[in-house]
Amino acid sequence: MVKTDWLLVILLGLVFLSLEGAEGRKERILGGSPYELAYSAINCRKHSASIKDFGGIGDGKTLNTKAFQKAVNQLSKYASDGGAQLVIPAGHWLTGSFNLTSHFTLFLHKDAVLLASQEINQWPVIDPLPSYGHGRDAPGGRYISLIFGTNLTDVIITGENGTIDGQGALWWQQFHMNKLKYTRPYLIELMHSNKIQISNLTLLNSPSWNIHPVYSSDIIIQGITILAPVTSPNTDGINPDSCTNIKLEDNYIVSGDDCVAVKSGWDEYGIKYGKPTSHLIIKRLTCISPYSAAIALGSEMSGGIQDVRIQDITAHPDRIRNKDQNCLTRDKGINYRDVVAENVSMAGQLDGISGDPFTGICMSNVTIGLAKKSKQNPWACTNIEGN
Template sequence: MTPFKRYYSRTLQFALGLFLMLPQIGMSQEPARPIIQQVEFKKDTLNISNYGAKGNGQFLNTATINQTIRTCSERGGGVVLIPAGIWLTGPIEMQSNVNLHLKRDAVLLFTKDFDQYKLVESNWEGEPAWRNQNPISGKNLSNIAITGDGIIDGSGDAWRMVKKSKLTSSQWKNLVASGGTVDSDAAIWYPSESSLRGSKQKKAGVIRPGTTAEDFKDVKDFLRPNLLVFTNCKKVLIEGVTIQNSPAWNIHPLLCDDLTLRKVSVRNPWYGQNGDGVDVESCKNVLIEDCTFDVGDDGICIKSGRDKAGRERGKPTENVIIRNSVVYHAHGGFVIGSEMSGGARNIWVEDCSFIGTDIGLRFKTTRGRGGIVENIFINNINMVDIPGEAILFDMYYAAVDPVPLAGEKRPAIKSVNIPVTEETPQFKNFYIKNIVAKGASKGIFFRGLPEMHIQNIWIEHATLQANKGIEIIEASQINLKNIVLKTQQSNPLITIENSSDIHLDNIQALDAPEVYVQVAGDKSDNIRLTKSNTSSAKVVSQFIAGSTDKSLTIKN
């Protein structure tokens, strides 16, 4: 079977599976699945070594590689070949109709000389910002690719700050001895004084009226680039390569259409600040398949701009298929947010494994973002050794690591009801099925806003081994069906607070809980627990903080 036929065969199989699933999960009509347009190139091949490049790890090849890419594009496109060798370079600028192809023994190594990266108008965490030029970039291009079996190394260790708490004593001493500087608390190492100064500025580099690059030169080292950024490009392929050691995010497609990531490996140190695997931002028609991520922040992440800037851009990430991928260390395996102010919709995730990610399925936002996240379909996810929640919806994201360090105390969330505005985010219409988690801190966690509940979530056929079971706060129209819970510390097994229209059907506790379900808050209402082994608990139901037994109906 050809790759073309195999792609459409797998797409039809998954579509059929979801179609059969719809009557059970409560959605009458699934959105049309996208067809992602693919790249095509001339066979003409230009070898960078024939244009003066040297793969000895010492010669700076920036000008040579960029000239070869321009020449290829001007001739109508084709392949620019990176042969075996260590090819030291500064920033590379892609051109239309060019496939940058790395041979198996090729290492494209970006220089640690910060002077090679000029400050440019860019984007940082969903807002326009001055940043150091991206090691690989392209803007307003079409029909571009990076392929092969080689390695792209961003030399991110030269750029990133490092927290002492994330290293052993010996590692910390060696890092400090290597140069750079530490903050006044001796808690964070910075590669330079310029980087430290930048850390003390609020939203350093963010473009404001009247500011220029000159205004940020004294903090230039702090303005780390993302490794690979394509902006407003059409028909993009990244296939086969290993992308690693980025100063910040590894792969950042922004405002792109028809994007394919296939068989890509992405690696960053687990302690790397902002070391996301891939952040798909305000893109349309995306396929991510057969990829592997092992990074220092979120693994596979969906974004669409931050706060006012994202709302004004008004471009959601939509029509995305993610399948057959593995995420090892990461803050989240599959993630939406927190910069989702332009919205996200029509996203399918299937047949993925998360091994040791802090959280498995992670959906995060906060007041001020705005944006609507809806029509998310997730099927067949395996998780192992998840330190946090297997499935998390949180509308109080606070930009901290998802799992507190030993001894770390975080303030409790204070629930305050405020008016709904354009700044109010929404999570609704998620359909999640066939989830297995072996080891997690908590199985399922919902935390919505009093003024905007998390709404219409379906989770069906899940087996979750976790310390704690299910917690639902400020949510409505939540449907959990055929859930098996093996818990160690869960008391109660299920907690529901100020939530309504909650249907729990066939919940099975493998370990007898002290309390099966606890209801809290005077706004809790219309909670139904059916066909569940409530008799295994010493106390079936408990009502606190203004709730009454009228809020809960149990039928077995």
């Protein structure tokens, strides 16, 4: 296991970033690239049903886990016949974890609230991700996510800004008291899947990360509001992990950790799995995360990160962090341009790796306004080479 303690921090509103071969590269428009991703309208499924048709009761007290899984299982029969949509009407729908299916839409009415069960036995334990090797909160496995799916294609989770409430306070308390045997669940996790759209929803109080696509491709996440106390532990907003062709746009995130964290596995496990996150575009993100990053590269990024483009970011405070504290990586071709930052305590801190410096870092049209109590040395650069 190779470990390093380096940190690259740019206290700016980042507009453009690419981690590999950015200099002189023309804009690429490729079939299946994140710049072309688009999916059909949400109401185009041939079949539709309500959770009430499967015995669901939206009183906020009745546990609906079996109703949700029954509904998905029944509607999966229409995958080859135009697909199916499960409508969650107005109400408070208490449920444990349930799995999705292919060619499927989960649609939440504007007054629908999915409430995550606080009964631990409603959360099955699954194996750690192979690119991580062990859990993040505890050495063993992890609790399955509230909405989960693997080996799927054509999955949409959307609504009229309906709500998914993870009721995470119990989990945060257990975490702080070191009482968890396994890693906390996420709200939404899709693995080994493609053609994914998650849109027009409000996610509240996740036990841990909110949205985690992993080993997946062709992903759109847009119009999402994510809210959690800024002191809540590890409530990352959106974490694309060993994924390719991803578009994140028009999202608003208040988080106790990074608003967006780009990942690709942990240490020797991530290196062995060897699947980078690539072809990612992040546009029109508003982030409030006083103690963490608006956008972080890592810290779990041992599988690599390639071709990340970021624009129109509003961060409070303006903070963009690129970091990896677990494994040796090579950073090159990082570009910052058309940036305006105000009330900044430190304009930039670029710390490369001794013996393997960062190269090809370019800044252009950057305006930085320092705070009255800014540090004496607003710029710090070590182990940086090239233009």
